[in-house]
Amino acid sequence: EFIKCTCSDKIIQTHHFVACNSPYRVLTQLYQHIVALAFAVREINLNPQLLPNITLGFQIYNSQFSASATYQASMELLSTQERLIPNYKCDTRSNPVATVLILMFLQLAYGSAPVLDTEKQGAFIQQMFPNGTHQYMGILQLLLHFRWTWIGVVYLDDDNGERFVQNVLPIFSQRGICFAFVESLPKQGSSSAYGEIVGKGINMTVGIMTSTASVVVVHGEIQTMLVLRTLFQFWEFSRGLKNAKLLIMTAQMDFTSFHLQRQWDIDFIHGALSFAVHSKGVLGFHKFIQNRNPISEKEDKFLRVFWEHTFTCLLPDTKVDMANEEFCTGNEKLDTLPASVFEMSATAHSYNIYLAVFAIVHALQSMDLSNFKKKLQRFLRNVSFNNSAGEKVSFDQHGALQSGFDIINWVTFPNQSFLRVRVGSIDPDAPQAFTIDEDAIVWPNISYQSLPISLCNDNCHPGYRKGKKEGKPSCCYDCLPCPEGKISNQKDLDACFQCPDGQYPNNDQDSCNPKYITFLSYEETLGLGLAFLALSLSFVTALVLGIFIMHRDTPIVKANNRSLTYTLLISLMLSFLCALLFIGQPEKATCLLQQLAFGFIFTVAVSSVLAKTIIVVIAFRATRPGSKMRKWVGKHLATSIVLSCCLIQAIICTVGLSISPPFPYLDMHTMRDAIVLQCSEGSPLMFYSVLGFLGFLAIVSFSVAFLARKLPDSFNEAKFITFSMLVFCSVWLSFVPTYLSTKGKYMVAVEIFSILSSSAGLLVCIFFPKSYIIMVRPELNNREQLIQRKKSSL
Template sequence: MEGKILFVCQEGKKSLEMLVSLSIGCRKATRSPFFSLAWMFLATIVLEVSTVWGSNSGCHLSPLIINGNLSRPGDVVIGGTFPIHVDRIYNEIHFRSKPMDLKCQLLEFQNFQSMQSLIFAVEEINMNPDLLPNITLGFHVFDTCTVLRRAAVGTLWMLSGGNESIPNYQCQEKAQLAGIVGDSGSTRSILMAQILGLYRYPQISYFSTSPFLSNRNLFPSFFRTIPSDEFQSRGLAQLVSYFSWSWVGLLATDNDYGQLGIQVVKQEIIMSGACVAFVENILTNHPNRNAPHIVQVIRESTANVVVVLSSDSDFMPVVEELLRQNVSGRVWVASESWSTSDLLSKERFQKVLVGTIGFAIHGGRMPGFIEHLNSLHPSIYMDDPFVKEFWEQTFSCRWVEKDGLVGWISNGTIQKCSGSENLENSINQADLRITFNVYMSVYSLAWALQNLLQCKPGMGPFHDGSCAKISSFQPWQLLHYVKNVNFWTKDNTRIYFNDKGDPPALYDIVNWQVGAKGDLEQVIVGIYDSSSPSGSALIVERTAVIWNNGHLQVLHSVCSPSCPSGFRKVSIPGKPACCFECAPCPLGEISNKTDAVECHQCSWDMWPNHEQNRCLPRTIEFLSYNDPMGVSLAAISLFSSTVPIFILAVFVCRRTTPIVRANNWSLSCLLLVSLSLCFLCSLVFIGYPQPEMCLLRQVAFGLVFSLCISCVLAKTITVVIAFKATKPGTKLRKWTGVKLSYSVIGLGVFIQLCICVMWLSLSPPFPEYDSHTQTGVLVISCNEGLPAAFWCMLGYLGLLASISFVVAFLARRLPDSFNEAKFITFSMLAFLSVWVSFIPAHLSARGKNTAAMEIFAILSSSWAVVVCIFVPKCVVILFRPNMNSREHLMKKGKSQK
């Protein structure tokens, strides 16, 4: 026995007699003969007991008033629930008196049109000889008025046979209920699916999109011809991301459709990198839908884009409040439940809703349906209460036969309906999307019935290959065929359901633009196809979209202005990730795109430009011949190198004069040559530091200066020995030759050569690229390799100069004819002063200044030797020839004694 039996005990014998007579015509859902007899027996007993008790004893449930329905008989009946009215009269319930019956108002044409598509589809199938031949389809239509209670009542009413709303009973002897098409709202569909799922009656919704309904464990008999919100929510998030909106508000009804959908949308939006400014609920149990609070939040928010998951009837109070508070300039992203609404497409909503973009159900064609709508007339459909109300609402008139209207019509308050009004210019023929879904739902049940009818015994899908009979099938048997339905409509649309009862996800992207008549029109600007083979489900034609400012440019919606290139985003504590501050990139880093999260370091040879949005090659710095300093030092070096050569030429020309002969002619020439090389060796410090130049320059400097200082040392030793050798009995006479001088020079140069060879063998100098010393500059210099070797080489030169200085200082009081030691003392003193000063200067200098400092030390120390040793002699030779005589030198020598 399926379910529990609901006993209805009416007061009085008359009521029980009616119950007994009703039981004879009623068939239990199980169709058990035993149960029917038991029910009649039980009713007879109750009748007799009631007779004994009297008319005042008994129990009962108050009968429900069933209104807002339409039926047509048939061999098989298809049920349909539609929110034909989208509003109701709200009465305060205080339970001090009997609550008033619910009264619906404001007939909505789109939903009325959907209801008519069911009637049109049924009539079309009945006229089709190839589909369900010899079977007449009937229908039950019920107006749910967007109320849960009426959705439950309508479902039970159709299950009971269209007479009373009695659970577990079908009081209709001939017609079978195939299934129910409905409802439009997810919450109402969930309630209906819980009831219909108990009996496995097929339910096909044309507008319920909640992902919750895809749960086959909870809703085993639910199907739909509209995609699940799981696809739409992802698509809406992709649409937000496509137009680069990173700061959006979310608005949803407080039912299953809104709440389940908004969760997925919010999650997808956050995953795409955008942020949610606010989430507000449209309270459907409030007459004003909480509109004042919602509009206040929208007004105070900086978000210019609001995603709305709601029905048009629930969203309309919010739009009305937006108009009242003069709030405009927002972009509304519409879900499919109101994206094609006639209710909101009126001219008075243009200021608020123009530029709206959203998802709409992919439309289809129903040949002959518009003609069917145009043929509606109250005189023809007298049994249809909705047609008369539709006529009055469409033409803003009233029929005279309505009570209480005679006085209003007589004084001109209400216009009288003549019946000659023309519907052709009053019906919106553009939007048949939802209507087409209803059409497909009816055909899905029809084709399921057709497959059931064509079943061949022995080859059926049921036990032992049995088939179900069209006159007595069970709901679960038809459910099998609905699951496997697969057919093509007249406009080549393929209809089938997946394992979850969902169709393929296909949406049109529509944009609300002002039409020629001033109303808002929904223009298709793109498509969303989850099964797209290209991998891109969302395709939008940007140039076709017109926004609320009347332009083609997309309205921005961000929490914080975009950070330009050269800046990075810095999060604000306590704020969403989309709310940030812009901070310049750190020194040496760049960002080459807007809203960069991090800045990137340039490569070692690159440096950011002034805007810090791209890396440029660093300025290369080295002491070059193109540099003014390099040119000046090179010119000085070349000029200075000619001075020793000039002096050498003077010495060669005057080599027979006493002053030249008295200053060791051969050592002087060698010293002058080495000084010229010292001046020239500074040139190897100028120019691009090639590897071979790095190897050469310090070695050349060390060896040439070693030769120069060794010559000075040899010259000093020779002077001292020559003076001491003139004393009687001395043994130094044998050391007065050139061998000692050349030996000293050779030894001095050899030791320096050994130091340089070890240096080059262990750690030779190499070019070095320094990107840290100077900002934005790549300093190219020669790394000395082994610093200790460099300082050993320089220290050795200092040692030679120190020995020369000491020896010359001790011999400074020699006779004037041999006063070479005095000049050597001054030259070595100047030489040592220069190089001692060079040490701290070299350590503190950077880049090309290091090479310039060393060149300056080379030139200065070389000039010190030239000036102190040779310039006095040149003055005597060139300008005072009378002093360049033996007599003068001897005279001066005697005067000294």
């Protein structure tokens, strides 16, 4: 038997607008498709294991990128060569029902699948092309991988192009891709096509080339490259500028050109990226092409046309009258041609044609040839075999080829040749579906071999966040600095964020620095100075106490209640020393002692001052005849006052410490660049209750002393107490707002300073005048002077 494979090829196309002698313009690159078909048929016929006792043949018809031409070719398959009479064909020796590719309108598509209206139409379409969704998702991943979010789109104005715009581009938008422009190219195959290009193409080209988008996705077919070359040539001719865009082309496209475009520059695709159906080299294909020439392949009518247009010459027996043309020898070498004219290696489209023939043969071999009209489609859908390259070939349930896509990088050379370099892949069945080798990519010359940037505006650098521009796409935004306390450590973040605990933003707000732990220590100047001041004041207090002990029998010491004086001086000395508890690394014991020592020692001091003041008043009242105050005069009253006040403060401290004792803790948030290690106050109510009680005692002491300031006391101690309480109250009244307005270790410093200054105020105001008399004016420290001053007062 003799079986025919019919191929509707696109090597010759009609152009009515071109002013030339012949109505045909040859696309020499597509002759490889015919060679692939012939090579596959030859391999099958030479293989005794495939279709034994059957010879495979083929007929090729030219579609001319036109639906009408395709329909005419289909009718010719069912008719005579001269007259279109369906189902009657008298000039062939083969069985008419054995024309494989149009039986029941069965077709194998090696480019993009046509848009079908019904499932019945799809039943007779077998795609030698993977599921297009994988390609579109691969383009999306490629754009996202290189952060090309501001792109242009050019598509062919046909059903597939419309489907791409309506169904695919919205998915791109959802993933953050914005479009600077979406332009359509007129469909080839009509006499008005190039008229539309001339009318519309000029404005469209200017808009595309002047756009801020550096990346353009081109969705088209094999013939789309013809239009692109025309557009880029127009731009270069009119503006003197080369293409400055990076092209990303779909797998349906391939390099094609007219003879008149042969001398045009092909730099417009240098560095471009395209998708291609995954393919491998076909063993023996290169040699098969090399051996083809018009002398050995006289039956190949396409070869004659191809040869004359490829080598720009005429074969001796040509019937076309072309003046000023040289004659061909027929021995010209195809491998001397640049790739822009003809490629010797099988392209992805040729590889698919090669696989299509083998798929039909394996389907035929798997079925009963006597009834293959009804069964061919089912067997073709279920076919599975390994080709000569060792790759498995099969189809999914929708009739699409189960394969992936290669990502191709186009590299051009000055001799009008180019290389297709595989730099990545899309394989939905692989563990890593998307792969790309950035180092292997040659970028367009306009990017100076660096990664092109295609953004609506510059990236927001770390330290800034994106802010929406009203009325603009989401890819167009303002860059706003991060608010204080927040950072952004990547480009184009939508929002800034806070650093983790223990870290703080640097000055540029683009990273976090670790915070250092700080506390008021003896190693720093402030801590050392306060410690020295506390020790100095405690030493002065001890010195004053020693002076009063040494002169305990002098009138001035006796007159001011020696026991209260000693108690007050000892409490002042301890208050100076308790300030040292606030310096150094806080620990649980020191935090507890801080509150206890501060509250109890100051209570003793202030209550002693209060007792001295009350005793002065009572002593004066008791000197009057018949006064009942005499029974209150004595040590018992002073002791009772001090012990009562201390007992009340002890109760306040005990309750506060039992509810919430102080403890060391890390303050992460008070200071920007440091973690403050300090003592927690425990219960704030307890802390301010302690201060409140001390304030109450101080106010009572000040009030009593103020009322008694004019009493005829021999050494005018009431006046000194009044002034000392004024200083004491002023210090602690100013302490509260100052303490609340400071941060970190300086809060501790404020507390220490308040302790030292209030204690020093009591020491200086009450004891320095007496010490002055004892040490400098001893003549005033005698009984006669005391009696004389009493009389003068009375």
